Amino acid sequence: MKRARIIYNPTSGREIFKRHLPDVLVRLEKAGYETSCHATTGAGDATEAARKAVEREFDLVVAAGGDGTINEVVNGIADQDYRPKLAIIPVGTTNDFARAIGVPRSIEGACDIIANGEAVPIDIGSVTNEGKTRYFINIAGGGRLTELTYEVPSKLKTMLGQLAYYLKGIEMLPSIKATEARIEYDGKVFEGEIMLFLVSLTNSVGGFEKLAPDSSLNDGMFDLIILKKTNLAEFIRLVTLAARGEHINDPNVIYTKANRIKVMSPMQLNLDGEFGGMLPGEFVNLYQHLEIFVAKEKAEQIRAGE
Numbered sequence: 076m077k078r079a080r081i082i083y084n085p086t087s088g089r090e091i092f093k094r095h096l097p098d099v100l101v102r103l104e105k106a107g108y109e110t111s112c113h114a115t116t117g118a119g120d121a122t123e124a125a126r127k128a129v130e131r132e133f134d135l136v137v138a139a140g141g142d143g144t145i146n147e148v149v150n151g152i153a154d155q156d157y158r159p160k161l162a163i164i165p166v167g168t169t170n171d172f173a174r175a176i177g178v179p180r181s182i183e184g185a186c187d188i189i190a191n192g193e194a195v196p197i198d199i200g201s202v203t204n205e206g207k208t209r210y211f212i213n214i215a216g217g218g219r220l221t222e223l224t225y226e227v228p229s230k231l232k233t234m235l236g237q238l239a240y241y242l243k244g245i246e247m248l249p250s251i252k253a254t255e256a257r258i259e260y261d262g263k264v265f266e267g268e269i270m271l272f273l274v275s276l277t278n279s280v281g282g283f284e285k286l287a288p289d290s291s292l293n294d295g296m297f298d299l300i301i302l303k304k305t306n307l308a309e310f311i312r313l314v315t316l317a318a319r320g321e322h323i324n325d326p327n328v329i330y331t332k333a334n335r336i337k338v339m340s341p342m343q344l345n346l347d348g349e350f351g352g353m354l355p356g357e358f359v360n361l362y363q364h365l366e367i368f369v370a371k372e373k374a375e376q377i378r379a380g381e
């Protein structure tokens with residue numbers, strides 16, 4: 076029998092996962108996995124737990140939580156030679172990654188993907204800054220706006236979900252300032268003031284499902300988005316366009332693919348919605364580095380590069 080390790084964050088989202096745990100164990104058992112679990116105790120614990128699961132050579136690690144928990148789990152696996160397969164049970168406030176790979180929000184639906192889906196290799200991102208390498212699965216970024224994700228209090232997220240981020244965004248709008256940046260990407264250079272830059276692996280970011288419309292999960296390339304300095308009115312217009320994926324041809328936006336990106340200026344780095352230290356730093360796309368469970372149809376789409 077294969078062995079699975081569930082790593083779950085009891086504080087994620089609306090804090091419902093624990094109640095469903097007995098049912099999840101039964102479902103995984105039926106799917107052929109002898110399963111044990113670990114409840115995380117605080118920041119960094121999911122990384123430790125994932126590292127232990129690697130050492131103990133589990134076949135599958137199931138990350139149950141929001142994007143922050145998945146990111147921590149990936150950080151415990153990505154730099155290891157033996158990498159267990161990964162599955163997601165999205166019970167967080169932000170579940171951008173689950174949305175991008177088509178894993179449903181329902182716990183039963185997510186278990187069904189483990190039972191009847193397929194594991195496919197996908198790209199992940201690495202970033203080296205402050206002398207350390209970290210990994211991300213969805214998005215990295217910098218600029219004042221990206222800082223809002225860690226300014227939203229956990230209690231507010233439990234109560235309001237995604238809405239908490241939008242409220243914070245509106246509150247912060249007047250204080251968003253441009254940042255001086257030098258960004259090198261696959262031999263090209265951008266130099267100037269920016270509102271934000273994003274290095275994306277998927278098309279789904281912050282609830283905007285068309286932010287990086289050309290992104291592919293397994294082509295070895297990031298989608299790089301640079302939003303140049305604008306005034307507040309322009310900025311709001313661009314956010315509205317971004318909701319429809321129509322921002323990419325705007326003259327204030329650079330949208331391109333790159334495998335290797337260097338950000339040479341000092342600014343805070345946001346990794347999958349959490350604070351990731353200070354830049355400068357270098358991003359490298361790790362081609363098809365992790366195998367992740369998705370629905371059968373999604374696996375076919377990913378393989379076909381859709």
Ligand SMILES: Nc1ncnc2c1ncn2[C@@H]1O[C@H](COP(=O)(O)OP(=O)(O)OP(=O)(O)O)[C@@H](O)[C@H]1O
Pocket residue numbers: 084085086087088089115116117118119120139140141142143144145147166167168169232348349
């Ligand atoms: N027992 C715990 N108590 C408090 N915080 C925890 C605990 N376990 C993990 N955490 C922290 O909670 C963070 C957020 O977790 P997660 O992403 O799963 O939840 P979330 O509700 O979706 O929040 P977000 O959308 O901001 O990521 C994790 O990065 C981790 O550092």
